[in-house]
Amino acid sequence: MLYGREHEQAAVDGLLAAAGDGRSGVLLLRGEAGIGKTALLDDAVARAGARFRVIRAAGVEYEAELPFAGLSMLLAPGLDRLDALPGPQRRALEAAFGLGDASTATADRLLVGLATLGLLAELASDRPLLCVVDDVQWLDRASLDALLLAARRLQAEGVALLLAARTEGGTSAERRLGLPELPVTALAEADATRLLADRAGPDLPAAARDRLLAEAAGNPLALTELPVPAGPQTDAAGGLPLTSRLLIAFHGQVTGLPSATQTLLLVAAAEESGELDVVLPAAAALGVGAEHLTPAEQSGLVTVTADRRIAFRHPLLRSAILQRAPHHQRLTVHRTIAEVLPEGDRRTWHLALAATAPDAALADALERTAVRAERRGGQGGAAAYERAARLTPDRDGATRRLVLAAEAATEEGDLARAEALADEAGGRTDSALAHALLDQVRATAHFWRGSYPTAYRLLLDAAGTGIERPHAARMLFQAFHAAWYAGEEAVVAVLDRLAALPLADDDPLAPLARHLPAAVLPALGRSAAAPPPVRETAEAARRAGAETPVDLVQLCGATLILGRDDETVELGGELVAEARAKGTVGVMPTLQFFLAEAELFHGRHADAEVTATEALALARDTGQHQWVSQLSALLALLAALDGRGDHCAELAATALATTGPQTAAPAAGHPWAVWALALLDLGQGRAGGAADRLQLLTTGPHRHHVGATRAVPDLVEAAVRLGTPDRAAEPYERFARWTAAADRPWAEALRLRCQALLGPDELAEPAYRAALDLHATAHRPFEHARTALLYGEWLRRNRRRSDARPHLHFALETFDRLAAHPWATRARTELSATGTPAPDTPAGPSAPLTPLTPQELQIARLAAQGLTNRDIAAQLFLSPRTVAHHLYKAYPKLGITSRTDLTTVL
Numbered sequence: 046m047l048y049g050r051e052h053e054q055a056a057v058d059g060l061l062a063a064a065g066d067g068r069s070g071v072l073l074l075r076g077e078a079g080i081g082k083t084a085l086l087d088d089a090v091a092r093a094g095a096r097f098r099v100i101r102a103a104g105v106e107y108e109a110e111l112p113f114a115g116l117s118m119l120l121a122p123g124l125d126r127l128d129a130l131p132g133p134q135r136r137a138l139e140a141a142f143g144l145g146d147a148s149t150a151t152a153d154r155l156l157v158g159l160a161t162l163g164l165l166a167e168l169a170s171d172r173p174l175l176c177v178v179d180d181v182q183w184l185d186r187a188s189l190d191a192l193l194l195a196a197r198r199l200q201a202e203g204v205a206l207l208l209a210a211r212t213e214g215g216t217s218a219e220r221r222l223g224l225p226e227l228p229v230t231a232l233a234e235a236d237a238t239r240l241l242a243d244r245a246g247p248d249l250p251a252a253a254r255d256r257l258l259a260e261a262a263g264n265p266l267a268l269t270e271l272p273v274p275a276g277p278q279t280d281a282a283g284g285l286p287l288t289s290r291l292l293i294a295f296h297g298q299v300t301g302l303p304s305a306t307q308t309l310l311l312v313a314a315a316e317e318s319g320e321l322d323v324v325l326p327a328a329a330a331l332g333v334g335a336e337h338l339t340p341a342e343q344s345g346l347v348t349v350t351a352d353r354r355i356a357f358r359h360p361l362l363r364s365a366i367l368q369r370a371p372h373h374q375r376l377t378v379h380r381t382i383a384e385v386l387p388e389g390d391r392r393t394w395h396l397a398l399a400a401t402a403p404d405a406a407l408a409d410a411l412e413r414t415a416v417r418a419e420r421r422g423g424q425g426g427a428a429a430y431e432r433a434a435r436l437t438p439d440r441d442g443a444t445r446r447l448v449l450a451a452e453a454a455t456e457e458g459d460l461a462r463a464e465a466l467a468d469e470a471g472g473r474t475d476s477a478l479a480h481a482l483l484d485q486v487r488a489t490a491h492f493w494r495g496s497y498p499t500a501y502r503l504l505l506d507a508a509g510t511g512i513e514r515p516h517a518a519r520m521l522f523q524a525f526h527a528a529w530y531a532g533e534e535a536v537v538a539v540l541d542r543l544a545a546l547p548l549a550d551d552d553p554l555a556p557l558a559r560h561l562p563a564a565v566l567p568a569l570g571r572s573a574a575a576p577p578p579v580r581e582t583a584e585a586a587r588r589a590g591a592e593t594p595v596d597l598v599q600l601c602g603a604t605l606i607l608g609r610d611d612e613t614v615e616l617g618g619e620l621v622a623e624a625r626a627k628g629t630v631g632v633m634p635t636l637q638f639f640l641a642e643a644e645l646f647h648g649r650h651a652d653a654e655v656t657a658t659e660a661l662a663l664a665r666d667t668g669q670h671q672w673v674s675q676l677s678a679l680l681a682l683l684a685a686l687d688g689r690g691d692h693c694a695e696l697a698a699t700a701l702a703t704t705g706p707q708t709a710a711p712a713a714g715h716p717w718a719v720w721a722l723a724l725l726d727l728g729q730g731r732a733g734g735a736a737d738r739l740q741l742l743t744t745g746p747h748r749h750h751v752g753a754t755r756a757v758p759d760l761v762e763a764a765v766r767l768g769t770p771d772r773a774a775e776p777y778e779r780f781a782r783w784t785a786a787a788d789r790p791w792a793e794a795l796r797l798r799c800q801a802l803l804g805p806d807e808l809a810e811p812a813y814r815a816a817l818d819l820h821a822t823a824h825r826p827f828e829h830a831r832t833a834l835l836y837g838e839w840l841r842r843n844r845r846r847s848d849a850r851p852h853l854h855f856a857l858e859t860f861d862r863l864a865a866h867p868w869a870t871r872a873r874t875e876l877s878a879t880g881t882p883a884p885d886t887p888a889g890p891s892a893p894l895t896p897l898t899p900q901e902l903q904i905a906r907l908a909a910q911g912l913t914n915r916d917i918a919a920q921l922f923l924s925p926r927t928v929a930h931h932l933y934k935a936y937p938k939l940g941i942t943s944r945t946d947l948t949t950v951l
Contacts, residue, residue: 046243047081047084047085047088048232048236048237048239048240048265049232049233049235049236049237050081050084050085050088053074053085053227053229054085054088054092056072056227057072057085057088057089057092057207058092060072060205060207061089061092061093061097061173061175061205063205064097064169064173064174064175064203064204064205065096065097065173065203066203067173067201067202067203067926067930068200068201068203069199069200069201069202069203069204069205069206070199070204070205070206070225071196071199071206071207071208071224071225072205072206072207072208072224072225072226072227073181073208073209073210073222073224073225073226073227074086074207074208074209074210074226074227074229075209075210075211075212075226075227075228075229076211076212076228076229076230077211077212077264077287077288078211078266078287078288078291078360078361079264079265079266079267079270079287079288079291079359079361080229080230080231080264080265080266081229081232081265081266082179082209082210082211082229083179083209083359083360084265085209085229086177086179086207086209089175089177089207090175090177093173093175093205096172096173097172097173097174097175097205098168098169098171098172098173098174098175099174099175099176099177100119100120100122100123100168100174100175100176100177101119101176101177101178101179102115102116102118102119102177102178102179103115103118103178103179103180103183103360104178104179104180104181104182104183104184104185104188105180105183105317105363106183106363106364109183109184109185109186110185110394110425110428110429111185111317111390111391111394111425112141112185112186112187112188112390112418112425113141113142113157113185113187113188113191114185114188114317114318115178115184115185115188115189116141116157116161116187116188116191116192117141117142117188118318119176119178119188119192120138120161120164122168123164123165123167123168124142124144126164126167126168127139127164129163129167130160130163130164130167131163131628131918131919133156133626133627133628134156134159134160134163134628134919135160136628137154137156137157137159137160137628138156138157138160138161138164140420141154141157141187141191143389143390143417154187154190154191155194155630155631155666155667156628156630157187157191158190158191158192158193158194158195158666159194159195159198159628159630159922161191161192161194161195162194162195162198162199162922162923162924163918163924165195165199165202165204165206166202166204166924166925166926166927168204169202169203169204169926170926172203173203173204173205174202174203174204174205175205175207176204176205176206176207177207177208178192178206178207178208178209179208179209179360180209180210180211180360181208181209181210181222182210182211183360185425186425186457187418187425192206192208193222193223193224193666194666194667196224197223197662197665197666198662198666198922198923198924198927200923200924200927200930201924201926201927201929201930202924202926202927203926208224210222230263231262231263231264232263232264232265232268233263234258234263237258237261237263237265237268238254238258240265240268240269241254241257241258241261241268242254244268244269245257245273249273253273257271257273260287260290261287262287264287266291266359266361267287267290267291270291270294270295270298270359271290271291271294272294272297288361291361291365292361292364292365292368295359295361295362295365295366296365296368296369298344298346299346299362299365299366299369300369302340302341302344302346303337303340305332305333305334305337306333306337306338306339306340306341307366308328308331308333308337309324309328309333309337309338309341310341310346310347310366311366311367311370311374311375311378312324312327312328312331312333312378312381312382313347313355313357314357314363314366314367315367315375315378315379315382315395316382317391318354319354319355319356320353320354321349321353321354321355322353323382323385323386324355326385327378327381327382327384327385330381330384330385331377331378331381338355345358346358346362375398376398376399376401377399379395379396379398379399380395380396380399382395383395383396383399390414390417390418393407393410393411393413393414394414396410397411397432397436400436403436403437403438404436404438405436405437405438405439407436408433408434408436408437408438408442408446409433411429411430411432411433411436412429412430412433412446412449414429415427415429415430415433415449415450415453419453419456426449426450426453426456426457427450427451427453427454427456427457427459427462427463427466428450430446430447430449430450430453431446431447431450431466433446434446434447434450440473441474443473444470444473444474444479445479447466447469447470447473448467448470448479448482448483450466450470451463451464451466451467451470451483451486452482452485452486454466454486455486455489455490458493458668460489460490460493460494463486463489463490464486464487464490466486467483467486467487470483471483477510477511477512478512478513478516480507480510481507481508481510481512481516481520482507482516484503484504484506484507485503485504485507485520485523487503488500488501488503488504488507488523488524488527489523491503492526492527493670494710495710495711496710497527497528497530497531497710498531498532498535500524500527500531501524501527501528501531501535501539504520504521504523504524504527505521505524505538505539505542507520508520508521508524508542509542514546514547514548514549514552515548515552515554517546518543518546518548518552518554518558519554521539521542521543521546521558522543522554522557522558522561522599524539525539525540525543525561525599526599529750530710530713530747532746533569533746533748533749536565536569536749537566537569537571540561540562540565540566541562543558543561543562544558544559544562544566544573546558550589551589551590552589553586553589553590553591553592553596554586554591554596555585555586555589556582556583556585556586556589556591557582557586557591557596557597557599557600559582560576560577560579560582560600560603561599561600561603563575563576563577564576564579564603564604564606564607564609565603565606565607567607567786568606568607568608568749568754568783568786568787569749570779570782570783570786576607578612579600579601579604579609579612579615579616580612580615580616582600583597583600583616586600593620593623594620594621594623594624594627594629594632594636595629595632597616597620598620598632598635598636598639600616601613601616601617601620601636601639601640602635602639604616605639605642605643605646605751606751607786607787608783608784608787608789608792609787609789610642610643610646610647611643611647613639613640613642613643614640614643614644614647617636617637617639617640617643618640620636621633621636621637621640624636625920630663630667630922631667631669633660633663634660634661634663634664634667634669634672634676635672637656637657637659637660637663637676638657638660638672638675638676638679640656641653641654641656641657641660641676641679642679642751644656645679645682645683646755646825647824647825648824648825648826648827648828648829648863650683650686650687650827650863650864650865651864651899651902653679653683654680654683654899655899655900655902655903657676657679657680657683658680658899658900658903659899659900659903659921660672660676661673661676661677661680663922664676670703670713671713672713673699673700673703674699674700674701674703674712674713674714674715674718675700675713675714675717676714677696677697677699677700677703677714677718678696678697678700678701678714678715678716678717678718678720678721679714679717679721680696681693681694681695681696681697681700681717681718681721681722682717682720682721682724682752684696684721684725685721685722685724685725685728686724686728686827686863686865686867686868687863687864687865687866687867688728688729688865688866688867688870690725690729693721693722693725694722694725696718696721697718697721697722700712700714700715700717700718701714701715701718715747716742716747716750716752716753717752719738719739719741719742720738720739720742720752720753720755720756720759722734722738723735723738723739723742723756723759723760723763724759726738726763727759727762727763728865728867728868728871729867730871732762732763732766732767733763733767735759735760735763736760736763736764736767736769736772739756739757739759739760739763740760740764740772740773740776742756742760743756743757743760743776743779744775744776748776748779754780754783757773757776757777757779757780757799758780758795758798758799760772760773760776761773761776761777761799761802761803762802762835765802765803770802770803770804773799773803774803777799777803780795780796780799781796781799784796789823790819790822790823791819791820791823791825791828793816793819794815794816794817794819794820794823794828794829794832795816795828797812797813797815797816797819798812798813798816798831798832798835800812801813801816801835801836801839802835809839810836810839813832813835813836813839814836816832816836817829817832817833817836817852820832826859826862826863827859827860827863827865829859830855830856830859830860830863830865830868830872831856831868833852833853833855833856833859834852834853834856834860834868834871834872834875836849836852837849837850837852837853837856837872837875837876838875840852841853841875841878841879846879846880847879849875849879850876850879850881853872853875853876853879854876856868856872857869857872857873857876857883857884860872896938896939897935897938897939900921900931901931901932901934901935901938902935903921904917904921904928904931904932904935905932905935905939905947905951906951907920907921908932908944908947909947909948909950909951914928914929914932932944
């Protein structure tokens with residue numbers, strides 16, 4: 046029975062009711078130890094009853110370094126449904142759990158999260174699913190990340206995900222999890238009094254009752270577990286925190302049990318899964334039999350579950366048992382557990398916990414565990430490498446493993462740990478390669494904190510320490526990424542070094558190392574040979590063994606820098622499709638950002654929004670702060686184009702506020718966000734605000750960025766409208782040099798438009814007409830329409846109304862078709878000023894698609910191609926039921942009633 050938890054029970058009931066109706070939901074209960082979270086979870090299971098399938102797991106403090114330990118326990122009931130998952134996701138989960146031949150496979154840990162979503166959806170396919178996870182603060186990091194990713198993508202599967210976490214201790218207490226939270230607080234005095242009366246009976250003396258109520262402070266576990274005080278009130282607790290007093294209370298309860306029972310409980314507490322098939326043989330090796338479990342069951346300290354696991358009455362009880370045991374006894378128990386486990390990571394961990402001296406064989410086994418953790422997508426590699434280093438007898442071997450631990454900690458995002466390990470390893474070795482690798486670790490930490498110049502310098506120096514050329518090339522590629530944010534001169538320095546690096550023709554990075562300087566240096570006004578077509582470089586890299594799509598990401602982005610947007614569309618589309626097929630989810634936000642940029646520049650605004658919206662969800666799911674910022678800013682610009690002012694401002698604010706952990710530098714999406722806000726100003730007639738923003742952008746430290754370069758024509762327009770064309774003079778000269786290097790008709794058309802605006806007026810018309818001729822050769826409808834609008838405005842101001850009307854009509858039709866509402870309004874106003882009434886409502890083939898959200902449009906397009914819901918779900922990393930949900934929402938918006946009508950509408 047629960048006391049005073051009506052509010053929490055109502056929230057849980059709402060979660061269950063929604064799942065019963067097919068809507069998924071997530072709720073995290075958070076509160077101090079003993080406050081009643083576990084009781085609420087148990088109550089939820091009871092309330093779900095037979096209507097729900099229930100799966101449960103709990104984090105265990107002493108298994109927090111064992112990758113996927115918690116997730117494997119949670120999903121064990123669904124492993125017979127693995128075949129229902131898309132191939133990459135199934136293989137990732139099999140690899141994570143070390144199943145069958147997949148034990149040596151490589152798994153993308155992001156795919157494991159998507160596979161978790163898929164398996165939860167499968168388990169909910171015949172009845173709603175209640176998924177309960179207790180003590181989330183002690184979940185291993187790999188399990189927690191997989192669950193969080195799945196939680197953020199739950200939509201219409203009929204899954205209720207109910208979690209509980211302490212407010213202190215463990216990984217989840219150190220960071221917000223981004224889930225809906227419900228705080229579980231102390232009981233009201235009346236409820237606490239009722240609970241105590243039911244526990245202690247009516248004969249409890251008033252003084253003892255009042256003292257216990259005061260000590261418990263509304264904590265239900267304290268009210269039921271703290272000993273009833275006897276005698277006069279004293280400060281027996283010695284000022285200890287409540288959690289410590291509860292541990293002492295549990296100590297007392299365990300101490301009263303037979304010695305053999307205490308030993309068996311210690312084995313159960315040290316064995317992370319509580320499996321009887323492991324606990325009982327280990328206890329038997331210590332001379333304890335199954336019958337010694339009975340006293341603990343009779344006292345209510347433990348129960349044996351239906352799946353043959355020992356469950357403790359409360360997680361604090363497990364902690365109390367482990368803390369009260371002498372150190373030598375814990376070592377013996379871990380060693381005994383290891384002896385009954387088969388060969389594998391769990392056995393190795395228990396042996397490591399039992400080790401008291403260097404052990405070369407055990408250190409080797411721990412390194413193999415670390416390698417498997419990395420291969421399986423887990424996050425225990427750093428801990429395993431570090432522990433292996435501590436157990437390695439020889440100094441050089443220990444140092445090598447410390448370097449590996451530092452690199453693994455960097456991959457896991459534990460930057461402080463990575464730097465500490467790097468410093469320790471660096472003080473133990475004179476190896477140039479080791480120091481270069483450690484500087485790479487430090488550089489990565491500086492990069493994610495926003496210290497771009499420091500990261501760039503560390504990488505540039507590390508690449509020049511005489512290390513092997515392939516290592517140096519990878520460091521220079523990473524240095525290019527840091528230099529892009531550090532400034533134009535840093536970019537040039539990296540590219541010069543990369544161009545001079547003599548890589549063998551059969552090196553996978555050689556084609557990329559030659560292409561990148563050729564593609565970027567001319568855009569920065571430096572001389573370089575013209576780059577070959579990007580497809581030739583990509584194919585050469587593939588033939589040489591480049592890892593695709595990961596190694597080709599920068600190649601895809603570099604094509605944008607010199608204006609080869611058509612190559613970005615082609616290569617970006619290919620690489621995104623390849624990443625989907627392979628399940629290389631982590632690289633998709635980067636690739637899709639580049640692809641969405643190119644789609645935007647081609648005037649395919651709806652396509653760009655679909656691409657960027659999916660990428661933003663993936664970036665958020667995977668914690669890629671840089672791309673959350675960039676993609677939010679790109680979506681802000683798209684919102685500016687169609688006049689969604691509030692949405693644009695909201696997205697821009699998100700982009701500007703989104704940084705990685707401990708980052709002090711401007712957000713990665715800063716240039717795009719500034720451009721977005723400037724375009725919003727320009728579209729709504731606020732030329733002053735637009736000019737102020739764009740002048741800072743196009744003359745500041747990020748002036749070489751793609752968005753800043755492409756924003757120069759907008760600065761020119763805003764400055765001319767203000768009557769201050771000189772503000773755009775220097776950026777225009779740089780833009781003119783860029784268009785010459787780009788050598789693209791559409792780029793020259795934009796330069797000519799700028800020239801027409803800047804004057805002199807007698808040369809404006811030939812410049813406009815030449816620009817329009819060039820626009821006609823390249824399908825970039827938005828910029829084509831903007832040039833036509835400006836030319837029409839110029840003609841009308843020069844009293845040539847009849848000449849202006851065709852250009853204004855063309856601009857209006859194009860803006861309406863693109864749903865670029867502010868620009869359409871401006872064209873409509875100009876057309877009316879010529880004496881010709883303008884149509885009031887948009888018309889065109891894109892009009893019916895307007896009501897669809899980007900995700901609905903993406904799903905509808907795939908369904909129109911004949912893909913099944915399961916196929917679409919596999920492509921978009923959703924569940925089939927979520928796909929069906931979005932389709933049924935799309936039908937009435939499109940004015941249709943079935944899937945077969947989609948091909949006609951789309």
